[in-house]
Amino acid sequence: MRQFVFEDITSEEVARRTGVYTPLTDSVRDLIDATIRTEVDPDTIRAAGELIEQATALLRAQQSDGPHGVRYTADGTGMPWGNPAIGIRNAIAPPMVVTRDGDRRVADVVLGAAYEGPPGLVHGGICALLLDHILGEAASAMTGTLTLRYVRATPLGAVHLEAEVVASEGRKRTVRGSLSDAEGITVTAEGIFIVPQKKGPR
Amino acid sequence: MRQFVFEDITSEEVARRTGVYTPLTDSVRDLIDATIRTEVDPDTIRAAGELIEQATALLRAQQSDGPHGVRYTADGTGMPWGNPAIGIRNAIAPPMVVTRDGDRRVADVVLGAAYEGPPGLVHGGICALLLDHILGEAASAMTGTLTLRYVRATPLGAVHLEAEVVASEGRKRTVRGSLSDAEGITVTAEGIFIVPQKKGPR
Numbered sequence: 533m534r535q536f537v538f539e540d541i542t543s544e545e546v547a548r549r550t551g552v553y554t555p556l557t558d559s560v561r562d563l564i565d566a567t568i569r570t571e572v573d574p575d576t577i578r579a580a581g582e583l584i585e586q587a588t589a590l591l592r593a594q595q596s597d598g599p600h601g602v603r604y605t606a607d608g609t610g611m612p613w614g615n616p617a618i619g620i621r622n623a624i625a626p627p628m629v630v631t632r633d634g635d636r637r638v639a640d641v642v643l644g645a646a647y648e649g650p651p652g653l654v655h656g657g658i659c660a661l662l663l664d665h666i667l668g669e670a671a672s673a674m675t676g677t678l679t680l681r682y683v684r685a686t687p688l689g690a691v692h693l694e695a696e697v698v699a700s701e702g703r704k705r706t707v708r709g710s711l712s713d714a715e716g717i718t719v720t721a722e723g724i725f726i727v728p729q730k731k732g733p734r
Numbered sequence: 735m736r737q738f739v740f741e742d743i744t745s746e747e748v749a750r751r752t753g754v755y756t757p758l759t760d761s762v763r764d765l766i767d768a769t770i771r772t773e774v775d776p777d778t779i780r781a782a783g784e785l786i787e788q789a790t791a792l793l794r795a796q797q798s799d800g801p802h803g804v805r806y807t808a809d810g811t812g813m814p815w816g817n818p819a820i821g822i823r824n825a826i827a828p829p830m831v832v833t834r835d836g837d838r839r840v841a842d843v844v845l846g847a848a849y850e851g852p853p854g855l856v857h858g859g860i861c862a863l864l865l866d867h868i869l870g871e872a873a874s875a876m877t878g879t880l881t882l883r884y885v886r887a888t889p890l891g892a893v894h895l896e897a898e899v900v901a902s903e904g905r906k907r908t909v910r911g912s913l914s915d916a917e918g919i920t921v922t923a924e925g926i927f928i929v930p931q932k933k934g935p936r
Contacts, residue, residue: 552776555783560769563789563790566794567755567793568801570796571797572792583786584758585761587783590774590778591778591779592771593778594773595772598854600850614770623769645800646824648817655817656866657864664862665858675858677881679879680877682878
């Protein structure tokens with residue numbers, strides 16, 4: 533198993549790398565959407581596929597031999613850049629940008645075609661992915677149990693997420709959260725999260 | 735909201751389209767992995783980004799004006815091709831291929847760098863996404879509540895999923911399932927799923 537990795541880089545270097553990787557990942561997100569929605573003919577699809585393979589070959593000329601892992605700088609800045617909920621290098625991630633609002637963690641995300649389950653609606657499992665992540669971040673811990681209640685369907689588009697630790701005992705954190713659209717809550721979540729014995733933020 | 739869409743096409747046409755879209759989406763999945771793991775210099779990253787933008791422009795020359803939706807043929811063959819768990823046109827999906835084994839639904843999936851949460855481990859929310867989907871498919875219904883128990887961490891690599899309806903009352907289906915690696919179960923799931931009043935498989 534890969535471990536948490538320390539990288540001795542400055543905050544300027546973190547910002548520089550963010551500026552290099554963000555546009556690349558955004559272009560891959562745009563491509564994912566286009567791949568779902570395209571109606572061009574097979575020859576054009578093959579031509580697009582060839583361009584994609586050329587891009588991949590350029591990127592693979594030098595690469596890490598495993599997954600990204602979670603890297604940290606000397607001042608404790610986390611770089612969970614491969615994460616499928618928040619990673620700035622992972623095109624699967626919307627990405628969700630989690631901020632603090634007092635004791636709560638909050639995030640606003642726009643979910644497009646790539647997150648669709650039933651027609652026009654967010655896949656229930658994508659709601660679960662984002663809620664699991666923001667609850668885990670509120671707890672700085674790993675999921676023990678997670679219970680989700682789907683109050684009503686979530687339309688594709690802008691959603692808001694919140695999470696807050698409501699109880700703490702030893703290494704156990706009880707966390708509650710919700711996902712909502714402009715009309716109100718669509719999914720609630722409650723979980724028990726466990727702080728790892730050798731602690732590292734997830 | 736988009737509705738379930740009927741397309742009057744033959745099973746041969748479904749197979750032809752599958753043959754056109756599958757290699758395209760696979761190339762995008764490979765690109766997602768390369769985007770996470772690349773260590774090439776900024777100029778090469780920009781060159782790759784330009785190729786990706788060219789590919790996207792080719793694909794967007796003709797496209798649907800919204801998400802993919804879930805389409806059906808005359809014989810009831812579903813084409814949930816934009817789905818983020820199973821969609822053959824959605825590069826976010828591994829994709830999970832769900833099959834029947836008696837009353838159970840089962841799937842075997844290999845999860846790489848794009849699904850990493852803690853270092854070397856599958857993101858808990860990705861476990862939730864795949865379990866929500868296979869339980870929903872077992873029930874042919876939408877999620878009401880879902881409870882996940884993370885027995886232990888799931889290493890990246892090959893995983894196996896199972897789900898089965900254990901009780902049925904009116905439109906409510908109680909479904910149980912699990913995710914496991916070669917050593918045994920890592921996450922269990924139990925959910926109440928609700929069959930839509932105007933029924934359509936998810």
